[in-house]
Structure formats: structure tokens, C-alpha cells
Amino acid sequence: MSAIISGAMSRTWLHAMLARLTAPPGASAPVPDRPAAAERLAARIAARAWRRSGVDAETAADIRAKAAAAIAAGVPLGFAVPFGGYKGPRQPAAPHIDWAELFWIAHLRAYAETLAALHAPGVVISLSYFHGVLGGINRLPQSDQDRYIQGLRALLAHYSDARIRFELIDLSALFGGPAGAVAAIERRYDELRRSGAEPPGPALRSAARNVMHDHASEAVIREAALRCLAMESLEERRRFNKFGPRIQITHIRGASLSLHLGSCATSIHQPWVGTGVLEGDGAGGWRPRIVNGGAIQPGAWVEVAHKLQGLSPALGRIGLLQEGASD
Numbered sequence: 134m135s136a137i138i139s140g141a142m143s144r145t146w147l148h149a150m151l152a153r154l155t156a157p158p159g160a161s162a163p164v165p166d167r168p169a170a171a172e173r174l175a176a177r178i179a180a181r182a183w184r185r186s187g188v189d190a191e192t193a194a195d196i197r198a199k200a201a202a203a204i205a206a207g208v209p210l211g212f213a214v215p216f217g218g219y220k221g222p223r224q225p226a227a228p229h230i231d232w233a234e235l236f237w238i239a240h241l242r243a244y245a246e247t248l249a250a251l252h253a254p255g256v257v258i259s260l261s262y263f264h265g266v267l268g269g270i271n272r273l274p275q276s277d278q279d280r281y282i283q284g285l286r287a288l289l290a291h292y293s294d295a296r297i298r299f300e301l302i303d304l305s306a307l308f309g310g311p312a313g314a315v316a317a318i319e320r321r322y323d324e325l326r327r328s329g330a331e332p333p334g335p336a337l338r339s340a341a342r343n344v345m346h347d348h349a350s351e352a353v354i355r356e357a358a359l360r361c362l363a364m365e366s367l368e369e370r371r372r373f374n375k376f377g378p379r380i381q382i383t384h385i386r387g388a389s390l391s392l393h394l395g396s397c398a399t400s401i402h403q404p405w406v407g408t409g410v411l412e413g414d415g416a417g418g419w420r421p422r423i424v425n426g427g428a429i430q431p432g433a434w435v436e437v438a439h440k441l442q443g444l445s446p447a448l449g450r451i452g453l454l455q456e457g458a459s460d
Contacts, residue, residue, distance in 0.1 A: 232409025
């Protein structure tokens with residue numbers, strides 16, 4: 134046991150906390166007797182307690198319209214969360230899910246429960262990604278993505294029920310499969326390259342974090358950043374995530390037509406390129422947090438046992454950080 138936590142009482146407290154974090158969700162919120170007004174449901178969707186930045190007028194109007202449409206049709210509220218669909222290769226758990234994904238999905242589940250309390254048909258949260266295309270962008274082996282998706286799929290099933298459902302959506306299916314998606318990305322990449330487009334700083338930094346170590350030259354990082362921009366600009370992807378019936382959720386400030394939520398109660402770090410830890414709260418307790426895995430020192434890992442550890446080898450231990458660790 135790490136020197137950060139010691140004593141029988143501390144160990145008991147830690148395991149009790151992890152048991153709560155990994156328990157199946159309780160019953161969904163009671164089914165409301167009558168539909169909520171669209172304005173009330175839209176206000177609950179954009180509640181300040183969950184947001185990490187403001188909602189502009191265009192996004193607010195989009196949320197109201199989609200809430201009203203779901204009420205009128207008697208269908209679940211739909212959300213889309215575009216994400217990488219892989220574990221960042223520089224994270225200790227790679228290629229598997231870890232506590233970051235568990236904290237993330239549990240947080241989204243708690244958010245969805247507040248909406249299901251107003252909307253009887255419930256909530257569907259779609260995590261959208263491209264399967265089988267990252268080898269051409271980040272040099273990521275296909276087997277690594279497969280392992281990640283397998284663990285994440287099981288985690289989503291754990292947090293789903295009849296009224297709150299999580300689903301994985303492979304957007305390459307919109308192009309007939311991975312080969313078609315790669316071809317579409319390459320066409321858009323060539324358009325961007327011929328136009329002289331340059332990846333902005335955030336895109337370059339993201340690519341530098343995600344390209345596999347053995348391939349991380351400056352030229353490869355620039356190409357990866359531009360290909361990622363090409364992928365994100367595909368009309369089919371944008372139509373699924375934000376221009377259709379779904380409200381897009383993002384964990385990055387500034388995206389248009391997007392609701393900026395935390396990735397867990399204490400973090401905005403994207404879970405698939407982060408590591409879940411317990412951080413000291415300054416009052417003798419611990420809180421879930423998602424950080425860069427490089428912040429975790431070797432002596433800070435604690436072996437743990439719980440009902441979900443079979444989903445990933447990374448869930449058999451957790452990092453403990455003192456208050457104020459960098460994310």
C-alpha cells in the first residue's frame with residue numbers, strides 16, 4: 134500500500150469508496166407524470182452545475198429546438214459525444230480503459246438522470262468515433278483500438294438501463310466501412326493540403342500527444358494534425374453529432390453548437406487521453422480526477438479489488454495524488 138494512504142481505517146475507507154464508484158447505477162429517476170415544458174427541459178440540459186463554460190445564443194436555441202422535438206415525438210433525448218475511440222499511447226493504461234473512462238461515464242450517467250427525471254422516454258448518449266482509421270492518422274495499431282473499445286463497450290453496458298442508454302457509434306459505417314472512411318479523410322486531407330491550410334497550435338499539440346512514440350517526427354505530427362482536422366470536418370460526422378437530432382457534448386471550450394460539460398465532477402481533461410486517479414481534497418478525503426498520466430509517480434499506485442476490475446487490467450490499481458496535482 135502506498136505511503137500516501139496507510140492504516141486499516143484508511144484502507145477500509147478507500148475500498149468502500151471504490152465499491153461505491155463501481156456499483157451498478159441505481160434505478161433511473163421516477164417517470165414523470167406529464168411531459169415537461171420545452172423551456173424547462175432545455176434549462177435542465179444546460180444547467181450551470183454541469184457546464185464548464187457559457188452557452189451562446191445559437192447553442193441555446195439548438196438545445197431548445199431539440200428538446201421540443203424530443204417531447205413532441207415522445208422519444209429519448211439524444212446526445213452525441215465525439216471522441217477518439219482509443220487510449221492515448223502515452224497513458225499508463227494504454228491500450229486499455231482505466232478509471233478515467235469509469236469516472237467519465239459515471240458522470241454522464243448522473244447528468245442523464247437529472248434529465249430523465251423530467252423526460253419520461255429517457256436519454257440516449259451516443260459516443261461516436263471512427264473504427265479502423267487511426268492507423269493512418271496516429272500510427273495506432275488496430276489491435277490497440279480493439280482492446281479499448283471492448284473494455285469501453287462493457288463499461289457502457291454497466292451504466293445503461295431501460296431509460297438511460299449509452300451506445301458506441303462507429304462512424305466509418307457511414308462510409309461503407311473503415312476503407313471508405315479512410316478514403317474520405319484522405320480526399321479532405323488533400324483538399325486542405327492543396328489550400329495551404331496549417332493545423333492550429335492545439336491540433337499540433339494534440340497530435341504530438343497521440344502519435345505513437347516511434348513515429349513522432351515533426352513532419353508526421355503535422356500530417357497527423359491535418360488528417361485529424363480533415364476527419365473532424367467531414368459532413369457526415371458533423372451531421373451525426375450536431376446537425377441532426379442530437380445535442381453535441383464536448384469537453385473542450387469553444388466548440389460551436391456544443392454543450393461544454395466536465396469529463397467528471399472535477400476535470401475537463403479528455404478521458405481517452407488521460408488517467409483517472411483519486412486526488413486529495415485537502416480535508417483528509419479523496420475525489421475522482423482525470424489527469425495526464427505523466428503526473429503519477431511510481432509510488433502513488435495502490436492495488437485494489439472490486440467488481441469491475443475484469444473489464445481492464447488497469448482497473449486493478451489506482452493512482453493517489455496529493456491535492457493540486459497538474460491535469
